[in-house]
Amino acid sequence: MRVAVCCKSVPVDLTPESVKIVKGDVRYENADTYINEFDAYALEAAVFLEKEYGTETTALTLGPLRAQEVLYLAMAKGVNKVLRIDGETSRPELIANGLSFALKQIDPQLVLVGVQSEDWMGGEVGIYLSQILKMSVAFAVVEICELKSTEVRVRKEVGGGRTAEVLLSLPAVLCVQSGIQPLRYLSAAKRKKARDNPIKLWGKLDIGTAKQVLSGVMGYEIQTVSLPSKEGHAEMIEGDRSQRIAKLLEIIGSAL
16 A cells, blocks of 8 residues: 655744745745654654555655755655655645645555644645545544555544544545654664665646646735734733722723
8 A cells, every 4th residue: 555645844934034925925045944843743654554554655745955854854764765846835735736746646545744834824735635636535633543455544633622533435635633643753873874865856846737727726926924013012010009000090091
């Protein structure tokens, strides 16, 4: 059985100063990156399936050359294969579209993605992938209970601190929640050894083609990125009891 795990490289610096808008899309300039936290858990889940069920696991990412660090991490963790799709975008529908072409070639029975990304703060990529690839989907998966040749049984969050067991027909996309498997520490030597392996470049993201395929969800462009405006502030009221009461009455009176 083939399992694919999608790993995103996210920037360390997410401040507005690091952001540049390019053709309605967000770019992070000169930013160090690391693996998206939720994708790190998806990666651990994929390696667990490899050990538990003997699956063939492929880790893939969409990003520029610096994004290969997440694939070196995946190799050091123990996945069988890795590949990179060249491209740079923060928009989840474009990411999903770029990943989908490689996934169609891999033809996995199971696709694992993190439940959301740290930079975009959205949980859309897995949902888009399930639609493009016409796969079953489960969101906020906290446990993969059982994997069979035609179905997978998972436990997922349903809100209010509750969980539910769900049986999905394969192929399926699982949007993985943090904590599904413990994150394992890797030695520097093991990570260095992984960098000796070549990374397969699958192809390049074609944004023009993506916009044609996803025309129904491309009706927006990002204009600016900024911190929320400050509409108020906290004031510490000092003095003895009578002074604090007088100040409170003054503030309340001015607001009426």
